Structure formats: structure tokens, C-alpha cells
Amino acid sequence: MTKTKVSMSQALGKGYNRFFHAKNFYRAVKGSRGSKKSKTTALCYIHDILKYEWANLLVVRRYSYTNKQSTYTDFKWAANKLNVYDKFKFNESMPEITVKATGQKILFRGLDNEFKITSITVDVGILCWAWFEEAYQIENQAKFETVVESIRGAYDSPDFYKQITVTFNPWSENHWLKAAFFDEETRYKNVFADTTTFRDNEFLDEADRVRYFDLYSTNPRRARVVCDGNWGVVEGLVFDNYEVVDFDPIRKIKEIGLTVHGMDFGFTNDPTTLPSSIFDKEKNELWIYDELYEVGMLTQDIYDAIAERNLLKAEITADNQPITIADLQSKGVRRIHRARKGADSIKAGVSFMQGLKIYIHPSCEKTIEEFSSYSYKQDKKTGKWLNDPEDKNNHIIDAIRYSLETYSIQDKRNINDRLNAFKAILG
Template identity: 55%
Template sequence: MINISKLIGSGYNRFWHNKNFYRVVKGSRGSKKSKTTALNIIYRMMKYKWANTLVIRRFSNTLKQSCYTDLKWAINKLGVSHLWKTNESLPELTYIPTGQKIIFRGLDDPLKITSISVDVGILCWVWFEEAFEIETEEKFRTVVESIRGSYDDPEFFKQVTITFNPWSERHWLKRVFFDEETREDDVFAITTTYRCNEWLDEQDRKRYESLWKTNPRRARIVCDGEWGVAEGLVYENFKVSDFDIEKVIHETQATSYGLDFGYVHDETAFVALAVDQKEKKIYIFDELYEKGLSNQKIYERLVEKGYEKSTIIADSAEPKSIDELKRLGLRRIRGCSKGRDSVMHGIQFIQNYKIIIHPKCVHFIEEINNYVYAKDREGNTLNKPIDEFNHLMDAMRYAMEVFMEKRKARAVPSLY
């Protein structure tokens, strides 16, 4: 007999038993929301023989290392691995006694979602993991509309489970599921934090707690699961929108790449962008955002992405790293220009453009939603940005130097 309270621990009892149509968890990092959801789905599917589950993330290539892995972990945690069949290639999970299925899809292929059918029971449950990656409510609604039909069982219920970290209060998830005046009917919504995770590693727990001392603004989001507040944003004219990357590159004929170095405590941040000078638009179409990368690893990651021959403008504060990357094979990498007020000059230049971000650039989206102007001790806004959420923002600034230089060149009058 499984002891559910011992299995899930504290903070999720109401979530576990809830049967509202929408079951939403906004949580901090380390709040065990994904692991608890995975356990709940496996447990419930073995209880209700009519249930099949569709698991959704914005991009299909992120499913295998996240939701699929979590659900396999849940099967083993419950001690029922002999009752489940795994299919790594699809991926897919099948409950052997009945043939019920857990199906995985990405929103990057909507046709494969609308055409899903099951052999046993009904497709009645959906789990949207990392729902903050879904840039429009319309994409979300398309999937929800596929959850229809009924089943002849008094215990039958349909449910959409949504889990995410709250990056910005401007996201549609807040309006649809959390704001009293606009929220959907039939919603159960909670916020959980790392404090309800009794199995969290002690080192991680101390790291979260120390964040309150070093970076209280980030701690409110990362530790307490609060919405990122958009007040005082450095860049306000941006949107997340799916676009054809190859088409944009071809039509603009103006790409550039920026690199900000990091290592142990900060991420190495790389951004790829295309610029439409006529329409004053910057298209963000690729990123790299990872801690602990040596220069060799940076080189390998950028080669994997196909940028070996690209002109990359990097942080000139690290000339040694630039020289090493050049020796490794990034022949066209160079340092950015720095001088008095160069940060604000770069920001002001970029503010003349509309920034359009491809939804796969999730770290860029997080940063731009939280990159705000600093304040003094009295709460007055200063004419400089905060020193956080800025690695990709700096990389964008470096990449845009190319276009700043072109503008300066045009402004110099000819002597002949």
C-alpha cells in the first residue's frame, strides 16, 4: 500500500486530490512541482482505467530530458516499472495492463497534436510543463480544445495541469489563471516554493537562502515564486513571436552575434540576431546560456550551432579568452568597443528598435522581462540598469555594435 503523504511530502495535498478543469502551479525553483505532477499522473492513470495523458512543452526536443525523464522516475519511485512499457524513440509510455498511454508532443508541430487519438479510454488529461515558454494564449487554447468528449463513469473528469516558473507579470498566464477579475472559471491555482521540498539538497537550500542577501529581486522570483515585476524595464518594445528564422535571415541579410563570458557564478551568454534596418526591428533567433564553460567548450558549442565562421563580437574585458577562441578556430571573433557611457549609449541605440524574440530563446525572454533600471536607496530610478539579468542583454549590445558603427560611418561627412 502506497503512503501518499510520505510519497509527496508537504505542500501538495490539495493539488494531488484536485479535480478542477484547470490545475495550475506557479512555483519557485526546487519546489518539486514537476516531480509531484509526474507522480500524480502515474498514480492516477493506474487508478482510472479510462485516462490517457498528453504532455506538452513548447518545443518537442525538450520533452525527453524533462517530462519523459520525470515520468519514468515516478514509475520507478512508485515501484511499478514492471507495469509500464517505455518507448524512447517516440517517446511514449504505455500502462501494460490496460494499454493506456502517455503521449508527448511539442507545440512546434501543432498538426501532430490535433490529430492524436487513443485506442483505450479517452484523452482527457493534459500536462503543460514550463508553460511560460508558450508565448500566446491562442497556442494554449488549441491544445485545450482537443480535450473533449466524455466517458461512462461517475468518477470521470477532464483536467489540464499547468506548471511553470513565473518570469514576468506581463505573461498571459497571470491574467488567465491568477488575476481575480480575469481568471478562468473552474481553476485551482497555487504558488509553491523550495521551502515545501523536504528532499531538497542542503547545499541548494543554502544557495536559495543566500540569494536573499545578495540579490533580493531575483530571490523573489527564484525562491518565492513571485511574478517578475515589469516596472522600470530597460527594453519595453519587445514581443515573443514565432517566426521563420531562415526567411528572416534571408530577407534582412544583416546578422550579428554577441558573446558575454561567464564561468562559475555567471553564465556564458551568446546571442544571434538579425536586423531589419528599414523597419527598425531586431530578431533574436538563437542563444547559448550555460555556466561552467571553458573556452574549449564555448568553441565546441558555437561550432555545433554552426557559427564557426561568423563574426562574433565578445566582451573585450577578456582579451585572453578572445585570443584563445581565435586560436581554436573562431577566426572572426573580436572584442567589443568600450568607453565612457558605452553601456547607456548601446541601450539607447537598441531602444530605437522593436525586439522580436523567437520562443526557443527562453533565457533571453527571462532576462529581458527582468532587466530594469537600478534605483538608489530612496527608491529613485537611476539612469543605469541593474547588474543582473544582463548576460544576454550585454551580448545583444555587443552584437548591435556593428549597426552602431555603420550609423557613425554614415554620419561622417565626406571630404571629397
């Protein structure tokens, strides 16, 4: 690396010196948005794999297809940043990265099937490092530990070490990552754990900084996670009846049969969302299996996203934007229609959802994020939680509420009918 004449301290910037030098078996960093934890991890591994000729790295995300546009791209960026791009062979199709001089590998895998990872072998050296990126998406500790067990063996070198790196945004204090890496009483042995924020990223532009600082006044609860890298607090959350579960959507649709789809429109700051769920009316269960969450979408973009999901003929209950709905209908989304809304529709819809058991597929990361942060309003004087959800962190939740509107209205009618019948009995 000295031949490249690139200073690692300058490349890394501030906030990550201890992370770079840590040789603990576990190295965990929870961070805010924009805290450069992913880019920094890629820089460190590009440096280290050239320094240690015995090392090979396994990069893991919850789903394999997400690696190509995230971690793999980060490594290409890091190699350019350190002026060593020509020392690597980049295989786009795998994806896979090879050190040309030695044959060392950077391998990319997903936890789609964690048991397939355990049999991975390398031709040169030893598979001694693993990086779990966006580890919050890993729904249980067992999946994680299955892969960790594949980082085994020894190598005859005085500087040899094995290491597991974990990076993530900390959306809920109930997540297993907190107990595994940050709680003194329960965490693994030999852990380096740290928290970083956007303040550690001197490479952010001013517009990004302003956006983060604005969040402290517009949404302080969310700012604690997004800006400060703190654990999302369970207190005051609207939903405690959800669970992140890996399930087969196709099999579940065949089993239950009823799918519901909702849409919330946005553009510049707010996203356009389209969550899809399977609704089991008999068991009062909702299985959320797909999501769209994107800003800056024009009507044609929305149409393309609907077509890509094979939902052109599906019933979609959408936010009340007549022009957008009419445009989509004219393009061929025939069964999209506006939500009825009305007085107390938010409370009624939320109440209906609270009566369900909700399962969220781990691929729906924005849905998980919203359910982990959608909270009630809080009285500023007394600190008491009010029975009124905040209109924040709810773009997917609103769309789900629209998709269930027919059933929640029917449920309300049934309740009223029972109340009226009971009053008649009382005379």
C-alpha cells in the same frame, strides 16, 4: 497502487496535498525554482493513470524536442520513486509511455504546430488529461486553447473527470497566464490555482537552499520570482520594446540577410552566452532566434558550441577576455574579436537597443527571462528609478549589446554629426 506499498503523502512531501486531490478542470501552479512542481506533477500522474483505467495523458511543451530531457525523464523518475517502473513500457524514440496491463498512453508533444495535436486519438479509454509544462514559453493563449479543445468527450464511469494542468515560472505579470488562471476578474471557470516555492521542497540539499537565500541580498527583484514564485513586476524594467513571436529564422535571414552574434564569457556562477539575431537596419528591428546559456564551459566546449551552430566563420563580438578569444581564434574561430566597450558604452548600447523593436523567438527561454527581469537601479531612500541599469540578469543582453556595437557606435556618431550641424546653423 496499494500493492506497491508506497505512501503518496511521503513521496510527494509537503506543499502539494491540495494539488494532488484537486479535480478542477484547470489546475495551475506557478512556482519558484526548486519548488518540485514538475517532479510532483509526474508523481501525481503516474499514480492516477494506474488508478483510473479510462485515462490517457497528453504532455505538452512549447517545443517537442524539450520533452525527452525533461518531462519524459521526470516520468521515469516518478515510476521508480513509486516502485511501479515495471508496470510501464517506455519508448525512448517517440517518446511515449504505455501502461502494460491496459494499453493506456502518456503521449508527449510540442506546440511546434498546435493543430497537429488536435487530431490525436487513443486506443483505450479517452484522452482526458493534459499537462502543459513550462507554460510560460507558450507565447499566446490561442495556442493553448487550440490544444485544450482536443480534451473532449465523456466516459461512463462515476469517477471520470477531465483536467488540464499548467505549471510554470512567473517571469512577467503581463503574461497571458496571469489573467487566465490567477486574476479573479478574468480567469477561466473551475480553476485550482496555487503558488509554491523552494520552501515546499524538503528534498533540496543545503547548498541549494543557501543559493536561494543568498539571492534575497544579492538580487531582491529576481528573488521575488526565483525564490517566492511571485509575478515579475514590469515597473523599472529596462526594456518594454520586446515581444515573444514565433517566426521562421531561416526565412527571416533570407529576407533580411544581416545576422549578428555576441558572446559573454562566464564559468562557475555566471554563464557563457552566445545569442544570435537578425538585424534589420532599415526597419530598426532585431529578431533574436538562438541562444547559448551554460555555466562551466571550457574553451573547447565553447568552440564545440560555436561549431555546432555553424558560426566558425561568423563575426562574433565578445567580452574582453584576450586569452579566451586568442584560444578560440587558434582553434579556428577566426572572426571572433573583443568588444570595444569604453566610457558609457553600457548606457549607449542599451539606449540603442531601446530604440529597436525586438522580437524574441519562444525557444530562447533564457533571453525571455532576462528581458523580463533586467531593471534599472533604484534609489534606496527615495525609491526612484535611476537611469542606470543594474549589472544583473544581463548575460545574454550584454552579448546582444556587443553584437550591435558597430551599429550603435555609428548611430552615436550620426547623432553627434546632426547636433554639430544644428549648432553650426545657430552660429
